[in-house]
Amino acid sequence: MDWKSSDPVVPGPRTEDHLPHTARAAVKIVIVGGFGVGKTTMVGSVSEIRPLTTEETMTQAGIGVDDNFGSDSKTATTVAMDFGRISITEQLVLYLFGTPGQERFWFLWNGLFEGALGAVVLLDTRRLEVSFDVIGRLEERGVPFVVAVNSFPDAPRHPMKELRAALDLSDEIPIVECDARRRASGRDVLLTLMRFLHSPATARAPV
Template sequence: MVSVQSDQRGDDLVVPVAVKIVVAGGFGAGKTTMVGSVSEITPLRTEELLTAAGEEIDDIVGVEGKNTTTVALDFGRITINPELVLYLFGTPGQDRFWFMWDELASGSIGAVVLVDTRRLETGFAAIDFFERRQIPFVVAVNCFDGSYSYTEAEVRHALDVTDSVPLMLCDARDRESAKAVLVRVIEHAMNRISVPA
């Protein structure tokens, strides 16, 4: 619900509704990139350099060029229109940081599960997380340069995602592409709310 307030001159001001969306997925899927590409503010990032200490813990197969990792969260904001502002919370990807996901997902209207076709298996944990908590989510396939292109149907089959879950191809580096994914999350969440149980 949009709030309308009056300023000191008596003019009506629209106070936008603020909603929370979580951007989750496996290590190296592009979550930090997506939040950064779409945020209208300088995003808060908690990235640290990968070190030799994590070599035995972090699986970097397929993302060998990655040299930083999110250790807490990414945060950004985007105004969709004068009546709606999204607050974006990006999760860390490694399983050793999954204990934070419940807190980050608390109060969210929906989520993006960002997947990388080079490492599709890293998307299963995020899909399972949101399914178990009945949080509406969209699967967004981040199309990396030089990676093999799969059809939406092939990705849906590989991830065992039903037709009731929206799945779209995107480029996490591109603001308009990332914004389209976020708009789809809002639409999906609203459709879930409007359908009687």
């Protein structure tokens, strides 16, 4: 049966999707992390425009290939990228690119990293080991990043000092807690990244 929308079809972008006329600078930010850590959720919650997602239904083909620990109820997964936009100030706009989490799609990351000013590493404390390769790839590319610990109800909580040691992070790299479902929390993470990018330590770091 053909599906028909009751909404009128309006050509071109919606009014709310237009770039604010006050915008003077646009910055590309990538949201990275393992499978099921909440990247699509974060992009969707903070985006001021309707987010673009490339989610596909998970099938039996992924069994034994994709690590879905802690995400048993997840029925779809990002296969290319998520995209959203948020205005941090009237002049500064961030373009957000969420990466696919499954390792078999990580070859797409190189293209998404191109031109990125910085990154947010979204962390699930139930699967810390997934973040090692993620952080390593950012360090290899010279992309500055902050770490955001996403709050899952059944996830163990660790002191930030222990998490920093486990991830082998320098003292300069911020680690913050967040709830990827909440717009204010995600925005705070992005503000932390922007402050870090403007810090003297980041300015001295080799790219």
